[in-house]
Amino acid sequence: MQLTGACLCNAIAYEFSCTGNEVADYCHCRQCQKSSGAPILPWVQVPPQNFRITRGHAKPYASSTHSTRWFCPDCGTPLYMTDHANRSVGITLGTLDTPNAVHPTVHGWASERLTWFQITDDLPRYPQAPPYDL
Numbered sequence: 001m002q003l004t005g006a007c008l009c010n011a012i013a014y015e016f017s018c019t020g021n022e023v024a025d026y027c028h029c030r031q032c033q034k035s036s037g038a039p040i041l042p043w044v045q046v047p048p049q050n051f052r053i054t055r056g057h058a059k060p061y062a063s064s065t066h067s068t069r070w071f072c073p074d075c076g077t078p079l080y081m082t083d084h085a086n087r088s089v090g091i092t093l094g095t096l097d098t099p100n101a102v103h104p105t106v107h108g109w110a111s112e113r114l115t116w117f118q119i120t121d122d123l124p125r126y127p128q129a130p131p132y133d134l
């Protein structure tokens with residue numbers, strides 16, 4: 001399926017294709033908490049060639065030595081993340097135009113979960129990055 005998304009102010013839009021078998025995770029890591037201001041940030045990982053920006057220019061922030069987070073410089077929305085090895089693009093599920101189209105299937109970085117945020121589902125939990133992660 002072909003999915004689209006945009007930031008809060010709509011200056012930046014993207015599209016990507018996915019099969020429905022991609023890994024989608026709730027990330028509990030400290031960096032996602034900081035960049036979103038929320039206890040978790042849900043992502044879907046797709047091959048870089050399946051993703052493209054269709055409007056505007058996101059601003060990069062090198063959040064680690066091997067990954068870059070891209071956000072809207074006007075409204076601050078975290079949109080996607082790339083890795084230096086160009087393995088995959090992570091897209092924030094909350095920015096999809098159809099945000100119910102992809103469901104998270106795992107919890108990543110559960111070791112950094114905020115104590116007041118309770119996980120009540122039975123999805124697999126990884127203390128650090130899920131196997132696919134950046």
Ligand SMILES: [Zn+2]
Nearest residue numbers: 007009072075
């Ligand atoms: Zn924006």
Ligand SMILES: [Zn+2]
Nearest residue numbers: 027028029032
């Ligand atoms: Zn994270």
